[in-house]
Amino acid sequence: MAVPSPPFSLSKHSLSNSPSFHASNPPLDPSKASALGTQNAIGSKANLGGVEQTHLRLWNNLKKNSDLRLQASRERPGLTKELKSDKSERMERIKRGSDLFDEMKQRFLSFKKHKYMQNLELYEKLAKGQAPKFMVIACADSRVCPSSILGFQPGEAFVVRNVANMVPPYENGPSETNAGLEFAVNSLKVENILVIGHSQCGGIRALMSMHDDVETSSLIGSWVSVGMNARVRTKAATKLLNFDQQCKHCEKESVNCSLANLLTYPWVEEKVRNGELAIHGGYYDFVDCAFEKWTLDYEESNLKDKGGRVAVKDRAFWF
Ligand SMILES: [Zn+2]
Secondary structure, eight states: OOOOOOSSSSOHHHHHHOOOOOTTSOOOOHHHHHHHHHHHHHOOSTTHHHHHHHHHHHHHHHHHHHHHHHHHHHSOHHHHHHHHHHHHHHHHHHHHHHHHHHHHHHHHHHHIIIIIGGGHHHHHHHHHOOOOSEEEEEEOOTTOOHHHHHOOOTTSEEEEEEGGGOOOOGGGOOOHHHHHHHIIIIISOOSEEEEEEETTOHHHHHHHHSOTTOOOOOHHHHHHGGGHHHHHHHHHHOTTSOHHHHHHHHHHHHHHHHHHHHTTSHHHHHHHHTTSOEEEEEEEETTTTEEEEEEEETTTOOOSSTTOOOEEEEEEEEO
Protein backbone atom coordinates (compact mmCIF):
# COMPACT_ATOMS: atom_id res chain seq x y z
CA MET A 1 0.00 0.00 0.00
CA ALA A 2 1.26 3.41 -0.92
CA VAL A 3 2.25 5.62 1.94
CA PRO A 4 -0.25 8.46 2.02
CA SER A 5 1.14 11.90 1.35
CA PRO A 6 0.38 14.49 3.93
CA PRO A 7 -2.49 16.65 2.83
CA PHE A 8 -0.39 19.83 3.22
CA SER A 9 3.27 20.53 3.11
CA LEU A 10 3.40 20.70 6.94
CA SER A 11 4.37 17.50 8.75
CA LYS A 12 2.03 15.86 11.23
CA HIS A 13 4.50 16.69 13.97
CA SER A 14 4.56 20.34 13.11
CA LEU A 15 0.78 20.43 12.92
CA SER A 16 0.23 18.99 16.33
CA ASN A 17 2.72 21.35 17.93
CA SER A 18 1.94 24.31 15.75
CA PRO A 19 5.38 25.76 16.12
CA SER A 20 5.79 28.13 13.25
CA PHE A 21 2.75 29.35 11.45
CA HIS A 22 3.50 32.49 9.59
CA ALA A 23 1.21 35.44 9.81
CA SER A 24 0.55 35.19 6.08
CA ASN A 25 -1.08 31.74 6.39
CA PRO A 26 -4.80 32.32 6.06
CA PRO A 27 -7.11 30.41 8.36
CA LEU A 28 -8.67 27.49 6.53
CA ASP A 29 -12.25 26.41 6.31
CA PRO A 30 -12.30 22.87 7.75
CA SER A 31 -14.86 21.64 5.22
CA LYS A 32 -12.69 22.80 2.33
CA ALA A 33 -9.58 21.42 3.94
CA SER A 34 -11.26 18.05 4.26
CA ALA A 35 -12.47 18.05 0.68
CA LEU A 36 -9.14 19.17 -0.63
CA GLY A 37 -6.93 16.94 1.35
CA THR A 38 -8.17 13.67 2.59
CA GLN A 39 -10.14 11.75 -0.05
CA ASN A 40 -8.09 12.79 -3.05
CA ALA A 41 -4.68 12.61 -1.54
CA ILE A 42 -5.10 9.48 0.50
CA GLY A 43 -7.48 7.55 -1.69
CA SER A 44 -8.42 5.23 1.12
CA LYS A 45 -10.78 5.50 4.03
CA ALA A 46 -8.52 3.34 6.16
CA ASN A 47 -6.35 6.26 7.17
CA LEU A 48 -9.03 8.84 7.10
CA GLY A 49 -9.63 8.96 10.86
CA GLY A 50 -6.00 9.80 11.65
CA VAL A 51 -5.76 12.36 8.91
CA GLU A 52 -9.01 13.99 9.92
CA GLN A 53 -7.66 14.21 13.44
CA THR A 54 -4.64 15.92 12.00
CA HIS A 55 -6.84 18.33 10.10
CA LEU A 56 -8.84 19.04 13.19
CA ARG A 57 -5.70 19.87 15.12
CA LEU A 58 -4.52 22.00 12.20
CA TRP A 59 -7.81 23.85 12.16
CA ASN A 60 -7.82 24.34 15.89
CA ASN A 61 -4.26 25.56 15.84
CA LEU A 62 -4.90 27.88 12.96
CA LYS A 63 -8.06 29.15 14.60
CA LYS A 64 -6.27 29.69 17.90
CA ASN A 65 -3.51 31.50 16.06
CA SER A 66 -6.01 33.55 14.18
CA ASP A 67 -7.93 34.34 17.38
CA LEU A 68 -4.74 35.40 19.03
CA ARG A 69 -3.90 37.63 16.12
CA LEU A 70 -7.39 39.06 16.25
CA GLN A 71 -7.08 39.63 19.98
CA ALA A 72 -3.67 41.23 19.56
CA SER A 73 -5.04 43.49 16.87
CA ARG A 74 -7.75 44.67 19.26
CA GLU A 75 -5.17 45.74 21.87
CA ARG A 76 -3.93 49.27 21.88
CA PRO A 77 -0.81 49.49 19.63
CA GLY A 78 1.01 51.07 22.57
CA LEU A 79 0.36 48.07 24.78
CA THR A 80 1.60 45.61 22.15
CA LYS A 81 4.68 47.72 21.74
CA GLU A 82 5.22 47.79 25.49
CA LEU A 83 4.92 44.00 25.72
CA LYS A 84 7.45 43.56 22.92
CA SER A 85 9.71 46.11 24.53
CA ASP A 86 9.42 44.31 27.92
CA LYS A 87 10.38 41.06 26.28
CA SER A 88 13.38 42.51 24.47
CA GLU A 89 14.50 44.26 27.66
CA ARG A 90 14.21 40.96 29.51
CA MET A 91 16.28 39.23 26.84
CA GLU A 92 18.81 42.05 27.01
CA ARG A 93 19.04 41.67 30.80
CA ILE A 94 19.59 37.92 30.49
CA LYS A 95 22.31 38.54 27.93
CA ARG A 96 23.97 41.15 30.15
CA GLY A 97 23.89 38.66 33.07
CA SER A 98 25.54 36.07 30.88
CA ASP A 99 28.17 38.59 29.75
CA LEU A 100 28.92 39.41 33.41
CA PHE A 101 29.68 35.79 34.13
CA ASP A 102 31.78 35.53 30.97
CA GLU A 103 33.81 38.46 32.28
CA MET A 104 33.99 36.88 35.75
CA LYS A 105 35.27 33.66 34.23
CA GLN A 106 38.00 35.56 32.38
CA ARG A 107 38.99 37.35 35.60
CA PHE A 108 39.19 34.06 37.46
CA LEU A 109 41.29 32.42 34.74
CA SER A 110 43.55 35.47 34.71
CA PHE A 111 43.92 35.25 38.53
CA LYS A 112 44.76 31.57 38.22
CA LYS A 113 47.36 32.17 35.52
CA HIS A 114 49.00 35.32 36.84
CA LYS A 115 48.59 35.07 40.62
CA TYR A 116 47.93 31.48 41.67
CA MET A 117 50.29 29.70 39.30
CA GLN A 118 52.98 32.36 39.74
CA ASN A 119 52.87 32.00 43.55
CA LEU A 120 52.26 28.30 43.81
CA GLU A 121 54.38 27.92 46.94
CA LEU A 122 52.24 30.47 48.82
CA TYR A 123 48.96 28.90 47.74
CA GLU A 124 50.18 25.41 48.65
CA LYS A 125 51.03 26.71 52.11
CA LEU A 126 47.62 28.41 52.42
CA ALA A 127 45.93 25.16 51.44
CA LYS A 128 47.23 23.73 54.72
CA GLY A 129 46.00 26.57 56.95
CA GLN A 130 45.89 30.29 57.64
CA ALA A 131 47.70 32.48 60.14
CA PRO A 132 46.65 36.07 59.38
CA LYS A 133 48.07 38.86 61.52
CA PHE A 134 44.99 41.04 61.00
CA MET A 135 41.31 40.80 61.59
CA VAL A 136 39.56 43.52 59.59
CA ILE A 137 35.99 44.66 60.23
CA ALA A 138 34.75 46.77 57.33
CA CYS A 139 31.49 47.93 55.81
CA ALA A 140 29.68 45.74 53.28
CA ASP A 141 29.60 48.72 50.89
CA SER A 142 30.84 47.63 47.45
CA ARG A 143 33.23 50.59 47.23
CA VAL A 144 35.35 49.83 50.26
CA CYS A 145 36.90 46.39 49.81
CA PRO A 146 39.82 46.31 52.30
CA SER A 147 41.91 44.00 50.14
CA SER A 148 41.60 46.39 47.21
CA ILE A 149 42.45 49.58 49.10
CA LEU A 150 45.03 48.23 51.58
CA GLY A 151 46.51 45.48 49.44
CA PHE A 152 45.87 42.53 51.74
CA GLN A 153 47.00 39.37 50.00
CA PRO A 154 45.40 35.94 50.49
CA GLY A 155 46.14 34.72 54.01
CA GLU A 156 46.96 38.18 55.42
CA ALA A 157 43.62 39.34 56.81
CA PHE A 158 40.58 37.62 58.28
CA VAL A 159 37.77 39.89 57.12
CA VAL A 160 34.23 40.39 58.40
CA ARG A 161 32.07 42.90 56.58
CA ASN A 162 28.71 44.16 57.75
CA VAL A 163 26.48 47.20 57.34
CA ALA A 164 28.38 50.23 58.71
CA ASN A 165 31.32 48.19 60.09
CA MET A 166 29.71 47.81 63.52
CA VAL A 167 30.92 45.70 66.42
CA PRO A 168 28.03 44.96 68.79
CA PRO A 169 28.86 44.84 72.52
CA TYR A 170 29.34 41.48 74.20
CA GLU A 171 26.04 41.68 76.06
CA ASN A 172 24.06 41.86 72.80
CA GLY A 173 24.63 38.14 72.28
CA PRO A 174 25.63 36.18 69.21
CA SER A 175 25.97 37.68 65.76
CA GLU A 176 28.03 36.70 62.77
CA THR A 177 30.40 39.57 63.54
CA ASN A 178 31.28 38.43 67.04
CA ALA A 179 31.40 34.79 65.90
CA GLY A 180 34.11 35.89 63.46
CA LEU A 181 35.75 37.90 66.23
CA GLU A 182 35.90 34.90 68.54
CA PHE A 183 37.43 32.72 65.83
CA ALA A 184 39.98 35.34 64.81
CA VAL A 185 41.10 36.17 68.36
CA ASN A 186 40.93 32.77 70.05
CA SER A 187 41.69 30.35 67.23
CA LEU A 188 43.69 32.27 64.66
CA LYS A 189 45.27 34.45 67.37
CA VAL A 190 45.45 37.56 65.22
CA GLU A 191 47.66 40.30 66.61
CA ASN A 192 45.66 43.24 65.27
CA ILE A 193 42.03 44.15 64.81
CA LEU A 194 41.35 47.01 62.40
CA VAL A 195 37.86 48.52 62.18
CA ILE A 196 37.46 50.60 59.02
CA GLY A 197 34.79 53.26 58.54
CA HIS A 198 34.28 55.15 55.31
CA SER A 199 32.84 58.23 53.62
CA GLN A 200 29.23 58.33 52.37
CA CYS A 201 28.24 55.34 54.51
CA GLY A 202 24.57 54.46 53.95
CA GLY A 203 24.41 52.56 57.24
CA ILE A 204 25.57 55.61 59.18
CA ARG A 205 23.06 57.79 57.32
CA ALA A 206 20.35 55.33 58.40
CA LEU A 207 21.57 55.58 62.00
CA MET A 208 21.61 59.38 61.88
CA SER A 209 18.15 59.49 60.24
CA MET A 210 16.43 57.40 62.91
CA HIS A 211 13.89 58.99 65.21
CA ASP A 212 14.99 59.09 68.84
CA ASP A 213 11.80 57.74 70.33
CA VAL A 214 10.55 55.32 67.69
CA GLU A 215 11.18 51.61 67.85
CA THR A 216 12.25 50.44 64.43
CA SER A 217 10.94 47.29 62.79
CA SER A 218 13.53 47.56 60.04
CA LEU A 219 16.37 45.04 60.11
CA ILE A 220 18.82 47.73 59.04
CA GLY A 221 17.53 50.06 61.75
CA SER A 222 17.85 47.34 64.40
CA TRP A 223 21.39 46.56 63.28
CA VAL A 224 22.76 50.11 63.02
CA SER A 225 21.24 51.05 66.38
CA VAL A 226 24.30 49.20 67.75
CA GLY A 227 26.01 52.53 67.06
CA MET A 228 23.51 54.58 69.10
CA ASN A 229 26.26 55.92 71.38
CA ALA A 230 28.07 57.27 68.35
CA ARG A 231 24.90 58.98 67.20
CA VAL A 232 24.26 60.57 70.62
CA ARG A 233 27.85 61.86 70.79
CA THR A 234 27.71 63.13 67.23
CA LYS A 235 24.45 65.00 67.83
CA ALA A 236 25.93 66.60 70.94
CA ALA A 237 29.17 67.63 69.22
CA THR A 238 27.81 68.80 65.86
CA LYS A 239 24.72 70.88 66.62
CA LEU A 240 25.83 73.65 64.28
CA LEU A 241 26.73 71.38 61.37
CA ASN A 242 24.45 70.28 58.55
CA PHE A 243 23.24 66.70 58.17
CA ASP A 244 25.98 65.60 55.74
CA GLN A 245 28.66 66.95 58.05
CA GLN A 246 27.05 65.23 61.02
CA CYS A 247 27.08 61.92 59.13
CA LYS A 248 30.76 62.34 58.30
CA HIS A 249 31.49 62.97 61.98
CA CYS A 250 29.46 59.92 62.98
CA GLU A 251 31.28 57.72 60.43
CA LYS A 252 34.44 58.19 62.54
CA GLU A 253 32.70 58.29 65.93
CA SER A 254 31.09 54.92 65.21
CA VAL A 255 34.53 53.40 64.62
CA ASN A 256 35.55 54.49 68.12
CA CYS A 257 32.27 53.13 69.43
CA SER A 258 33.20 49.78 67.85
CA LEU A 259 36.69 49.92 69.39
CA ALA A 260 35.11 50.46 72.81
CA ASN A 261 32.69 47.58 72.17
CA LEU A 262 35.60 45.28 71.30
CA LEU A 263 36.84 45.72 74.86
CA THR A 264 33.54 44.40 76.25
CA TYR A 265 34.62 40.90 75.11
CA PRO A 266 36.61 39.52 78.07
CA TRP A 267 39.06 37.57 75.89
CA VAL A 268 39.73 40.66 73.73
CA GLU A 269 40.20 42.93 76.75
CA GLU A 270 42.58 40.46 78.37
CA LYS A 271 44.78 40.17 75.30
CA VAL A 272 44.83 43.94 74.78
CA ARG A 273 45.74 44.44 78.45
CA ASN A 274 48.58 41.91 78.11
CA GLY A 275 49.89 43.49 74.93
CA GLU A 276 49.11 40.42 72.79
CA LEU A 277 46.52 42.21 70.70
CA ALA A 278 46.28 45.78 69.38
CA ILE A 279 43.09 47.33 68.14
CA HIS A 280 43.01 50.07 65.53
CA GLY A 281 40.56 52.38 63.84
CA GLY A 282 40.67 53.44 60.21
CA TYR A 283 38.68 55.77 57.97
CA TYR A 284 38.70 55.55 54.19
CA ASP A 285 37.53 58.68 52.39
CA PHE A 286 36.86 57.62 48.81
CA VAL A 287 35.83 61.10 47.75
CA ASP A 288 39.36 62.45 48.27
CA CYS A 289 41.07 59.04 48.35
CA ALA A 290 42.65 59.47 51.77
CA PHE A 291 43.07 57.04 54.63
CA GLU A 292 43.25 57.91 58.33
CA LYS A 293 44.52 55.39 60.86
CA TRP A 294 44.73 55.40 64.66
CA THR A 295 45.39 52.92 67.46
CA LEU A 296 43.48 52.51 70.70
CA ASP A 297 45.51 53.57 73.73
CA TYR A 298 44.40 51.05 76.30
CA GLU A 299 46.26 52.64 79.23
CA GLU A 300 44.71 56.05 78.65
CA SER A 301 41.20 54.89 77.79
CA ASN A 302 38.46 55.24 80.34
CA LEU A 303 35.76 52.73 79.68
CA LYS A 304 34.81 51.80 83.20
CA ASP A 305 32.61 54.84 83.80
CA LYS A 306 29.38 55.39 81.95
CA GLY A 307 30.12 57.84 79.18
CA GLY A 308 33.79 56.84 79.21
CA ARG A 309 35.72 57.09 75.96
CA VAL A 310 38.57 55.43 74.16
CA ALA A 311 41.87 57.30 73.94
CA VAL A 312 43.84 56.96 70.73
CA LYS A 313 47.48 57.18 69.71
CA ASP A 314 49.67 56.85 66.61
CA ARG A 315 47.24 58.75 64.43
CA ALA A 316 48.36 58.95 60.79
CA PHE A 317 46.93 60.36 57.55
CA TRP A 318 47.76 58.76 54.21
CA PHE A 319 46.86 60.84 51.21
ZN1 LIG B 1 29.15 51.80 54.88
